Amino acid sequence: MEYRLGIYEKAMPNEYTWRERLEAAKKGGFDFLEISVDESDARLARLEWSDGEIRELYDLSRSVGLPIETMCLSGHRKYPMGSGVPKIRARSMDIMKKAIRLADGLGVRIIQLAGYDVYYHESSTAETRERFIEGLRISAEWASAYGIMLALETMENDFCNTVSKAMDFVRAVDSPYLQIYPDVGNVSNATPDPCGDLLTGHGHIVAAHLKETVPGVFRDLFYGEGQVNFPAVTSALWDMGVRRFNAEFWHNGTDRVDERLSTASIYLREILDQKERRWA
Numbered sequence: 001m002e003y004r005l006g007i008y009e010k011a012m013p014n015e016y017t018w019r020e021r022l023e024a025a026k027k028g029g030f031d032f033l034e035i036s037v038d039e040s041d042a043r044l045a046r047l048e049w050s051d052g053e054i055r056e057l058y059d060l061s062r063s064v065g066l067p068i069e070t071m072c073l074s075g076h077r078k079y080p081m082g083s084g085v086p087k088i089r090a091r092s093m094d095i096m097k098k099a100i101r102l103a104d105g106l107g108v109r110i111i112q113l114a115g116y117d118v119y120y121h122e123s124s125t126a127e128t129r130e131r132f133i134e135g136l137r138i139s140a141e142w143a144s145a146y147g148i149m150l151a152l153e154t155m156e157n158d159f160c161n162t163v164s165k166a167m168d169f170v171r172a173v174d175s176p177y178l179q180i181y182p183d184v185g186n187v188s189n190a191t192p193d194p195c196g197d198l199l200t201g202h203g204h205i206v207a208a209h210l211k212e213t214v215p216g217v218f219r220d221l222f223y224g225e226g227q228v229n230f231p232a233v234t235s236a237l238w239d240m241g242v243r244r245f246n247a248e249f250w251h252n253g254t255d256r257v258d259e260r261l262s263t264a265s266i267y268l269r270e271i272l273d274q275k276e277r278r279w280a
């Protein structure tokens with residue numbers, strides 16, 4: 001295939017088993033699953049899985065025929081790399097090291113990192129920014145040993161809500177193992193020219209979250225309910241050589257899971273399958 005389209009784990013109910021998630025994603029028309037390691041205790045506990053537990057999920061994904069190829073690592077929101085509290089910063093780096101191990105065992109190619117220096121209880125300063133950069137530098141060295149790509153997500157706050165801002169950190173770290181994995185919805189909320197912003201990351205964008213948003217609303221919208229110009233942003237990404245995309249939306253509590261997955265897959269593939277792409 002010319003491209004790969006994945007699906008975010010949280011598009012399905014939390015109570016699904018891994019087999020149910022993988023089979024639903026495959027039935028919905030997706031090529032891979034993006035696993036979530038967020039700040040909840042349940043998902044952070046995945047970092048403590050034994051080698052046998054990791055291998056069991058890897059084998060299951062292969063038997064179903066739907067690999068787990070990317071990881072959304074948002075646990076750093078609670079334990080940020082830029083924190084001025086040594087214990088929090090140590091936990092942040094422990095999460096990073098264990099996430100790389102988990103990714104290696106599952107066959108994950110890209111770990112998406114949240115672009116936050118601090119989040120809940122601290123304000124961003126020059127010092128938190130420098131600590132964040134140092135954490136990224138160490139993380140990239142660890143990832144290099146395993147051949148796993150780290151990539152910054154564009155977020156909903158001012159610290160790193162555009163690709164041009166993410167590029168500042170990519171340049172500061174200067175490692176082939178730290179790149180950018182933008183969220184086109186967040187970028188569309190941050191700038192009136194999302195395509196122009198995406199172009200500032202030329203040569204450094206390894207994948208993209210295809211998420212719907214409107215100003216001030218960053219999640220829980222389905223495709224067609226927001227403002228994101230998906231034909232335009234995917235054209236910009238495609239022209240830069242990006243061929244890995246991930247559908248990001250959330251389970252809405254209904255029992256129409258299969259229908260929503262299929263609808264999302266069809267919607268995005270109708271755009272990505274176009275042979276001629278033009279700027280909007």
